[in-house]
Each structure stands twice: as C-alpha cells, then as structure tokens.
Amino acid sequence: MPKLDELDLGANPIGDQGVAALAVPLRKLPALRHLGVSECMIGDEGVASLLDNLNKDDFKTLTNIDLEYNELTDVGCASIAAALRVGALPAIESVFDADETDVLAESASEEACTAVDDALEARIRDRLAKSFRFAVGSRVECYMSRGIWTRGTIVKVLYSQSSFPEGTGLTLPRGDVVVPYQDNGPGQAGQRPRLIYAPVDTCVCIRAAPLPPRVG
Numbered sequence: 001m002p003k004l005d006e007l008d009l010g011a012n013p014i015g016d017q018g019v020a021a022l023a024v025p026l027r028k029l030p031a032l033r034h035l036g037v038s039e040c041m042i043g044d045e046g047v048a049s050l051l052d053n054l055n056k057d058d059f060k061t062l063t064n065i066d067l068e069y070n071e072l073t074d075v076g077c078a079s080i081a082a083a084l085r086v087g088a089l090p091a092i093e094s095v096f097d098a099d100e101t102d103v104l105a106e107s108a109s110e111e112a113c114t115a116v117d118d119a120l121e122a123r124i125r126d127r128l129a130k131s132f133r134f135a136v137g138s139r140v141e142c143y144m145s146r147g148i149w150t151r152g153t154i155v156k157v158l159y160s161q162s163s164f165p166e167g168t169g170l171t172l173p174r175g176d177v178v179v180p181y182q183d184n185g186p187g188q189a190g191q192r193p194r195l196i197y198a199p200v201d202t203c204v205c206i207r208a209a210p211l212p213p214r215v216g
Contacts, residue, residue, distance in 0.1 A: 004029055008036035010066065016046035023049045027058035033091075035062060039069040044076035051079055054088040061091055068096045069106070077112035084119035090127075094173060095120060121173055128170070129157050132180050132201050139209040140183055142198055151209050152183040152196070159197050168199045181206060 007026070014022070019042050026035065040046075047067070067080070080095055095116060134140055134154050141149040159182035160169075169177040180201040185194055198206040 001029060003031055005031045005061075006034040006036075007032065008034070008066075009040060010036045010038045011040070013041045015041045016043050016049070019046040020049040026050070027054065031061055032059070033061055034064045034066075036066045037070070038066045042067070042070040042072070044071075044073055044079065046070075047072060047076040048079045051083040051088065054083060056090075059089050059092075062089055063091050063093045065089075065092070065095050071107060073107050074109055074112035077108045077116050081115045081119040084116075084123050089123075092120070093124065117174060124172060125158055125178075128178075132157060134181060134201075134206070134208070140181075140198075140206050141209050142183060142185065142196060142206050143204060149207075150185040150196070152185040154181050154183045155195070156182040161197075164199075 007029075012018075014037075019037065019040065026032065037050075047070075070076075083089060084092070134157075136154050136157060138154045139151070140154060141151050144150050157180065158178045159180075160176050160178045164177055164179065169179045171177050179197050179199050181198040182195055183198065183206075185196045200206075
C-alpha cells in the first residue's frame with residue numbers, strides 16, 4: 001500500500017497487542033500522513049511499540065496521529081514526548097484531534113500531558129525556524145511602504161506578541177501566533193533603535209542587506 005496516506009482505526013478495540021502487530025508495517029508506509037487510533041484501548045505498552053526506537057525513515061511523512069481516548073498513563077505520555085524530543089516523527093504536527101486536546105490521556109497527569117504539548121511545540125518551532133532564510137544576527141532590510149526599505153538586524157526568530165492584525169502570522173498548537181522575524185530598525189535621532197517585525201519570510205517583505213563596500 002505505498003500510496004496509502006490516511007488510515008483510521010478509531011473505535012476498534014485492538015489494544016496493545018493489535019497495535020504492536022501493526023506497528024512495523026505502519027512505520028514503513030511511505031505516504032502515510034494521518035493515523036487514527038483513538039478509542040482503541042491502547043495503553044502504555046502499545047504506544048511504546050508504535051513509537052519507541054524509530055529509525056529516521058519510520059513515519060517520515062506522518063503529520064497527525066490521533067491518540068485520544070485511550071488508556072495512556074504518565075508512562076505512555078513520556079514515550080510520546082521522548083520520541084518527539086529525539087527527532088522521531090519528522091513531519092508531525094499533532095498527536096491528538098485539534099478539538100480533543102484535553103483527552104489525550106484521561107489516566108495521565110496534567111503534567112505528563114503538558115510535557116507532550118511542550119515537546120510537540122518545541123519540535124514545530126524548531127522545524128519552522130530551520131525553514132526560514134535568516135538567523136538571529138543577520139543583517140536585513142524590511143519593506144515599510146511606498147518603496148521604502150529600512151535596514152536592521154534580526155533579534156528574534158519566531159516572534160510573538162499580545163496581538164497581531166487579523167490574518168497575520170502562524171498559529172502554533174497551543175494557540176500562540178508567531179511571525180518569522182523581529183528586527184531592530186533605525187530609530188529617530190537620539191533614540192534607541194525601534195523594533196519591528198516581518199510578517200512573512202518573502203523577498204518582497206524582507207531581504208538580505210547588501211554588504212558594505214570594501215575599504216582600500
């Protein structure tokens with residue numbers, strides 16, 4: 001089934017033994033993006049068989065795995081968080097249905113579920129940051145308006161603030177909205193440089209500043 005990109009086994013009581021039997025072939029499906037295993041009576045051992053000791057090509061296209069309404073405890077949540085921290089599931093975006101964030105593991109502590117959330121968000125932030133063209137310290141020019149560009153230095157990647165104009169930025173799993181960059185543009189005479197942000201990472205919004213002319 002090389003073209004299979006979605007598999008929903010939800011509400012089937014396959015349990016730990018069932019998911020263990022399926023784990024190896026599921027890992028190798030080259031196009032699998034969504035795996036639904038909610039309400040499958042999966043416990044800590046089942047999650048471990050699915051996610052422990054993954055190779056770099058296992059689940060390499062998987063973006064979503066629905067694990068809610070199973071029988072995970074803190075141990076199972078720790079297995080999920082550990083897989084995320086070591087770089088497994090390279091394309092993952094969620095480990096539960098977007099509307100069911102409070103039922104990832106009814107038998108696990110809030111701290112254990114939060115650790116999964118933290119690991120997932122850290123993974124997504126790292127992946128986003130690596131996709132951008134500039135790093136902290138890069139000299140750039142930002143488009144302001146009417147053909148005017150202002151020069152500055154990137155001071156933060158994945159910048160967030162209390163609010164942005166509607167439609168601006170990227171929304172992370174916990175609801176934080178971020179934009180690619182914050183940089184310090186020039187301020188008025190005698191004032192500190194002002195901080196501005198780049199809402200998108202495109203050449204019409206932000207570009208590399210030209211190198212200063214060589215002296216001598």
